[in-house]
Amino acid sequence: MHTDLMETGRSSVPATRAARKAASRARILAAARELFEDRDFDAVTVGEIADRAGVAHGSVFHHFESKKGVYRAVLDAVVDEMDAAFDGSADTTDLDAVRRGLRAHLTYAAQHRGLTTRLVLGRRSPDPDVRAASERGRERVLTAIALALEVDPTREANIFVGRVMATAFDEATVLWLESDGTLLAHAVVDWMIEMMEAAIDAVPALEGRAGRRNLPSL
Structure with a gap:
C-alpha cells in the first residue's frame, strides 16, 4: 500500500510539471498573438511578450528559442x-x-x-x-x-x-x-x-x- 502511494506521488510530479510547462507555453503564445495582431514582427519585443504573459523573459526562449520561433x-x-x-x-x-x-x-x-x-x-x-x-x-x-x-x-x-x-x-x-x-x-x-x-x-x-x-x- 505504501509503495502504491509512493508510485502515485512520483508519477504525479512530472504530470504536474508538464501541465505547468504547457500552461506557460500557452500564455506566451496567447500574449504574442495579441501583440502581433496589432504590430509587425520588428515592433514587438520579447520583453513585451513575457510581461504580457506574466512569465520570466527567459521562459520565452525556453519554450520557443527565439522571437522568430514564437512568431512562427x-x-x-x-x-x-x-x-x-x-x-x-x-x-x-x-x-x-x-x-x-x-x-x-x-x-x-x-x-x-x-x-x-x-x-x-x-x-x-x-x-x-x-x-x-x-x-x-x-x-x-x-x-x-x-x-x-x-x-x-x-x-x-x-x-x-x-x-x-x-x-x-x-x-x-x-x-x-x-x-x-x-x-x-x-x-x-x-x-x-x-x-x-x-x-x-x-x-x-x-x-x-x-x-x-x-x-x-x-
Missing part, C-alpha cells in the same frame, strides 16, 4: 484555424462547398485582420520560416479547391494556375480588408469563383492545346 508558432496556429474554417464550411466536394469555404475564410480574415494580413503577405518575407507558414495553408486550400472542381492538383498546368489564383486571392483578401465593407464579402467570393472557372477553363490554351474545358455549372 503564432502563424502556424492561424494557418490551422483558417484551414479549420475553410474545411468546416467546405463539407462536400462541389462549387457550393468551395463558395462556403471562401466565405468562411473571409469571415475569419475580418475577425483576425492583423494576423491574416501578416500571414498572407508572409509569402514575400525574406524569412524562410515565415514563407513556409504562409505557404502551408495555401497548398491545402488549393488542393481542396482542385478536388472540388474535379481537376488534377498534380498536373503542371493546374499547379501553375492554382498558384496564380492563390496570389490573386491573397491580394483580394488584403484589399477587401482595406475596403472596410465597401466591397461585400459574398460579391468578392462570387468574383473568386468566376476567376477560378475562367482560369481552369483556359488550361488547354496554357498547354498549347485547342478547346476549352467545360466546368460543372454553379
Whole structure:
C-alpha cells in the first residue's frame, strides 16, 4: 500500500510539471498573438511578450528559442484555424462547398485582420520560416479547391494556375480588408469563383492545346 502511494506521488510530479510547462507555453503564445495582431514582427519585443504573459523573459526562449520561433508558432496556429474554417464550411466536394469555404475564410480574415494580413503577405518575407507558414495553408486550400472542381492538383498546368489564383486571392483578401465593407464579402467570393472557372477553363490554351474545358455549372 505504501509503495502504491509512493508510485502515485512520483508519477504525479512530472504530470504536474508538464501541465505547468504547457500552461506557460500557452500564455506566451496567447500574449504574442495579441501583440502581433496589432504590430509587425520588428515592433514587438520579447520583453513585451513575457510581461504580457506574466512569465520570466527567459521562459520565452525556453519554450520557443527565439522571437522568430514564437512568431512562427503564432502563424502556424492561424494557418490551422483558417484551414479549420475553410474545411468546416467546405463539407462536400462541389462549387457550393468551395463558395462556403471562401466565405468562411473571409469571415475569419475580418475577425483576425492583423494576423491574416501578416500571414498572407508572409509569402514575400525574406524569412524562410515565415514563407513556409504562409505557404502551408495555401497548398491545402488549393488542393481542396482542385478536388472540388474535379481537376488534377498534380498536373503542371493546374499547379501553375492554382498558384496564380492563390496570389490573386491573397491580394483580394488584403484589399477587401482595406475596403472596410465597401466591397461585400459574398460579391468578392462570387468574383473568386468566376476567376477560378475562367482560369481552369483556359488550361488547354496554357498547354498549347485547342478547346476549352467545360466546368460543372454553379
